[in-house]
Amino acid sequence: MERVYNFSPGPSMLAQPVLEKAQKDLMCYGTTGMSVMEMSHRSKMYTDIFDKTVADLRELMNIPEDYDVLFLQGGATEQFSAIPLNLMVNGKADYVDSGNFAHLAAEEAKRYGAVNIAASSRADNYTYVPDLAAANFDPEADYVHITQNNTIYGTRYTELPDVKAPIVCDASSMILSEPMDVTRYGVIYAGAQKNIGPSGLCVAVVRKDLLGKANKLCPKLMNWTVQSEKGSMYNTPNTWGIYLAGLTFDWLKSIGGIDAIHKVNVEKAQLLYDFLDESKLFKATAQKKYRSLMNVTFVTGDEAKDAAFVKAAAAEGLVNLKGHRTVGGMRASIYNAMPVDGVKKLVAFMKDFEAKNA
Numbered sequence: 436m437e438r439v440y441n442f443s444p445g446p447s448m449l450a451q452p453v454l455e456k457a458q459k460d461l462m463c464y465g466t467t468g469m470s471v472m473e474m475s476h477r478s479k480m481y482t483d484i485f486d487k488t489v490a491d492l493r494e495l496m497n498i499p500e501d502y503d504v505l506f507l508q509g510g511a512t513e514q515f516s517a518i519p520l521n522l523m524v525n526g527k528a529d530y531v532d533s534g535n536f537a538h539l540a541a542e543e544a545k546r547y548g549a550v551n552i553a554a555s556s557r558a559d560n561y562t563y564v565p566d567l568a569a570a571n572f573d574p575e576a577d578y579v580h581i582t583q584n585n586t587i588y589g590t591r592y593t594e595l596p597d598v599k600a601p602i603v604c605d606a607s608s609m610i611l612s613e614p615m616d617v618t619r620y621g622v623i624y625a626g627a628q629k630n631i632g633p634s635g636l637c638v639a640v641v642r643k644d645l646l647g648k649a650n651k652l653c654p655k656l657m658n659w660t661v662q663s664e665k666g667s668m669y670n671t672p673n674t675w676g677i678y679l680a681g682l683t684f685d686w687l688k689s690i691g692g693i694d695a696i697h698k699v700n701v702e703k704a705q706l707l708y709d710f711l712d713e714s715k716l717f718k719a720t721a722q723k724k725y726r727s728l729m730n731v732t733f734v735t736g737d738e739a740k741d742a743a744f745v746k747a748a749a750a751e752g753l754v755n756l757k758g759h760r761t762v763g764g765m766r767a768s769i770y771n772a773m774p775v776d777g778v779k780k781l782v783a784f785m786k787d788f789e790a791k792n793a
């Protein structure tokens with residue numbers, strides 16, 4: 436069986452060299468005589484892997500010393516609770532409501548304090564991201580939460596809000612895909628299953644001055660200060676997930692880092708959007724200015740044709756192109772691990788489908 440081009444929004448493709456290395460080392464990692472899954476998280480063989488993984492992420496993202504790197508569990512969603520529990524000192528926070536995950540993050544924060552929706556595009560089914568310059572930020576907010584790439588709708592922010600409060604960014608579907616100036620953020624967090632590794636793992640980059648403020652009811656596992664003091668090992672971490680994340684970081688470094696992959700990502704997105712903009716059958720759904728580099732959403736305008744397209748594409752080894760159940764249509768998620776060839780094959784297939792169905 437040949438591998439397919441998997442356009443899934445997450446869990447999504449991993450780079451082939453990552454899978455090959457993991458397979459090669461599966462039974463015996465180096466000279467240890469055991470797999471990474473079987474190692475004690477406190478053993479030197481594992482802490483070496485862990486330390487290198489943190490160092491490589493620091494190098495890739497250019498993370499300054501005054502930020503901590505945490506490997507947490509519970510995906511990005513657990514952070515929806517952890518954020519207010521760690522940061523809501525005065526019980527107030529601003530949320531930018533730019534998509535379903537942004538909405539869920541805000542809903543969860545409401546359990547812990549006053550949430551101000553500073554801007555929202557919910558009424559327009561999130562076809563664009565709300566204008567940050569016109570947003571109604573609360574000068575007393577403990578933090579401003581933003582979802583920089585909206586996975587379901589295929590939109591993204593290319594600019595950050597001009598606010599004093601620390602910016603807390605859900606970067607799940609864009610981390611490592613383009614350069615990010617870490618110093619502009621208070622916290623960057625990302626579920627791993629899009630651009631990093633397997634699901635269940637969450638990477639959080641936390642500015643150190645934001646530690647030590649957690650609500651006293653904050654569960655220890657969600658407490659960034661505890662996790663920082665314990666080197667992300669208050670309990671047994673997701674050792675295998677962190678190892679695979681490390682392999683992904685190795686792979687990214689080997690191909691030239693974030694600047695290099697960003698160029699590839701721009702090329703892939705351009706191939707798809709250029710075709711969509713001239714197509715007689717397919718139409719991109721996100722407003723041009725806000726188009727995501729990672730998730731490309733489109734429709735034919737006819738549900739039956741959408742379904743026929745998704746099915747026919749799958750038969751050609753182009754799988755998981757169905758859009759999210761709340762928006763319908765199609766979505767091609769083209770994260771870092773999707774090769775340019777996968778996108779070229781998709782565009783060629785779309786042209787062919789168009790010729791037969793327009």
Ligand SMILES: *Cc1c(COP(=O)(O)O)cnc(C)c1O
Nearest residue numbers: 510511512536586605607608626
């Ligand atoms: C996938 C995703 C999530 C949810 O991640 P989990 O790891 O399933 O909790 C949250 N936010 C964004 C932007 C996502 O793309």
